[in-house]
Amino acid sequence: GAGVSQSPRYKVAKRGQDVALRCDPISGHVSLFWYQQALGQGPEFLTYFQNEAQLDKSGLPSDRFFAERPEGSVSTLKIQRTQQEDSAVYLCASSLLNLVGQLSPLHFGNGTRLTVT
Amino acid sequence: KQEVTQIPAALSVPEGENLVLNCSFTDSAIYNLQWFRQDPGKGLTSLLLIQSSQREQTSGRLNASLDKSSGRSTLYIAASQPGDSATYLCAGKLMDSSYKLIFGSGTRLLVRP
Numbered sequence: 001g002a003g004v005s006q007s008p009r010y011k012v013a014k015r016g017q018d019v020a021l022r023c024d025p026i027s028g029h030v031s032l033f034w035y036q037q038a039l040g041q042g043p044e045f046l047t048y049f050q051n052e053a054q055l056d057k058s059g060l061p062s063d064r065f066f067a068e069r070p071e072g073s074v075s076t077l078k079i080q081r082t083q084q085e086d087s088a089v090y091l092c093a094s095s096l097l098n099l100v101g102q103l104s105p106l107h108f109g110n111g112t113r114l115t116v117t
Numbered sequence: 118k119q120e121v122t123q124i125p126a127a128l129s130v131p132e133g134e135n136l137v138l139n140c141s142f143t144d145s146a147i148y149n150l151q152w153f154r155q156d157p158g159k160g161l162t163s164l165l166l167i168q169s170s171q172r173e174q175t176s177g178r179l180n181a182s183l184d185k186s187s188g189r190s191t192l193y194i195a196a197s198q199p200g201d202s203a204t205y206l207c208a209g210k211l212m213d214s215s216y217k218l219i220f221g222s223g224t225r226l227l228v229r230p
Binding site: 004031033035040041042043044045048050055056058059091093103105106107108109110111 | 121151153158159160161162163166206208210215216217218219220221222223
């Protein structure tokens, strides 16, 4: 498909386990975002990549959260020593960037629902 | 700190009704504002993007307006249909070097047949 793909769709982890969430953006999309969405809330920004460069990680809630995009395409969000408060839907979005640095509308994946027990 | 508020949190209307969803933001230094639709268990779909230099955008039965001075945006849905039932979120990007969007909590819309 031509959309943003995220895997796994659902993840259940025991407290203290490490998890890795994958995002395949739309081919050619320079910009990639990770957002965290709690139940009944709007998404909260986590981090932003432009190609392989992580330009903004101000939204990562703790040093247990780590994101990478080594080749400027697929991105992985890793959460170490998961806690119950990490339970949420993790959304990935990608977009194009024009010559004057404006983003096109974001394309979101369907998210990974993480439940920490 | 930019905060985005959406009112009402939930709305139920009969099919065919015209309706308005509201979004307010605290920081008028907004670069653009987007409206998204989210279906249960799905990601977000971009509906309309309004740049700060624009006052409104239209797509089909949807019309979104932006008033920076009052810190408000509205999404107008004409002749609502059951298929419009979803959560509608607005999100603003500030006039800074960041690319992040700040989202409201959304309005959950139910259009009854």
